[in-house]
Amino acid sequence: xxxxxxxxxxxxAGVLGVAPSLGVNGFVLGVVVTVGYRPTGSSNVGKPPxxxxxxxxxxxxxLVFIKLSLNPHIVGQPRHKWRDLPVVNVLNEGLAxxxxxxxxxxxxFNALEQEPGRALxxxxxxxxxxxxxxxxxxxxxxxx
Amino acid sequence: MIGGVGLITRVPHASxxxxxxxxxxxxxxxxxxxxRRDWLIKAKAIVDxxxxxxxxxxxxxxxxxxxxxxxxYPVSTVIVTVTSIKELEEYVEAxxxxxxxxxxxxxxxxxxxxxxxxxLSQ
Numbered sequence: 001x002x003x004x005x006x007x008x009x010x011x012x013a014g015v016l017g018v019a020p021s022l023g024v025n026g027f028v029l030g031v032v033v034t035v036g037y038r039p040t041g042s043s044n045v046g047k048p049p050x051x052x053x054x055x056x057x058x059x060x061x062x063l064v065f066i067k068l069s070l071n072p073h074i075v076g077q078p079r080h081k082w083r084d085l086p087v088v089n090v091l092n093e094g095l096a097x098x099x100x101x102x103x104x105x106x107x108x109f110n111a112l113e114q115e116p117g118r119a120l121x122x123x124x125x126x127x128x129x130x131x132x133x134x135x136x137x138x139x140x141x142x143x144x
Numbered sequence: 145m146i147g148g149v150g151l152i153t154r155v156p157h158a159s160x161x162x163x164x165x166x167x168x169x170x171x172x173x174x175x176x177x178x179x180r181r182d183w184l185i186k187a188k189a190i191v192d193x194x195x196x197x198x199x200x201x202x203x204x205x206x207x208x209x210x211x212x213x214x215x216x217y218p219v220s221t222v223i224v225t226v227t228s229i230k231e232l233e234e235y236v237e238a239x240x241x242x243x244x245x246x247x248x249x250x251x252x253x254x255x256x257x258x259x260x261x262x263x264l265s266q
Contacts, residue, residue, distance in 0.1 A: 103149070104151065106153070110157065111209075
């Protein structure tokens with residue numbers, strides 16, 4: 001996994017579901033994002049995001065500000081210093097976000113970087129309800 | 145709580161390694177410059193040897209294979225980086241609802257599990 005960009009720890013509640021109506025499966029060009037921000041670090045996994053018990057809504061600019069505020073040692077330093085940031089545990093953060101009921105999560109996924117993407121996809125699907133590039137799908141949970 | 149979990153994926157082309165426009169260096173202001181150079185070199189070698197032949201065999205471009213790979217999973221969307229109309233047309237063409245067969249997808253997963261993940265983590 002790549003530690004950058006810093007938004008790897010940001011889970012996105014965005015505009016989805018428009019792709020099928022556009023006839024372009026799976027594509028949303030120019031995603032509008034409002035985001036819930038999770039504090040970094042493994043000790044924060046499972047805790048609610050900043051701003052309360054429900055996912056907070058913040059702009060991208062606010063997130064950058066929060067990011068810098070939480071890492072004052074990098075403020076004012078060249079951008080390449082992001083390299084020195086600790087690697088975010090994307091898998092654990094993502095699983096926690098799914099469990100907490102975030103509307104969506106965003107992660108790096110490609111043929112060369114298949115994990116933790118495959119695990120997150122499995123978790124999202126196993127949860128019984130997801131939105132995919134063919135439209136929304138929801139299965140009845142057996143425990144309800 | 146039960147609700148839809150949107151699965152938004154990004155970086156489908158792995159900093160252009162999974163395209164035919166790959167370059168090893170980027171301007172400092174380009175976020176791709178944050179990739180380790182040795183990672184890029186190793187990744188490019190793997191793509192040339194193992195992944196590019198698959199796209200050639202399927203008769204699609206490397207970029208399209210990369211997108212079809214992602215869209216073969218139940219993801220909500222994939223965020224692409226587009227820098228030209230030509231790229232946009234190429235990418236949209238890949239999202240035609242015809243994705244990778246279980247056999248090809250299995251091959252790419254095995255390739256990752258048995259080779260790519262190991263080599264790129266070294």
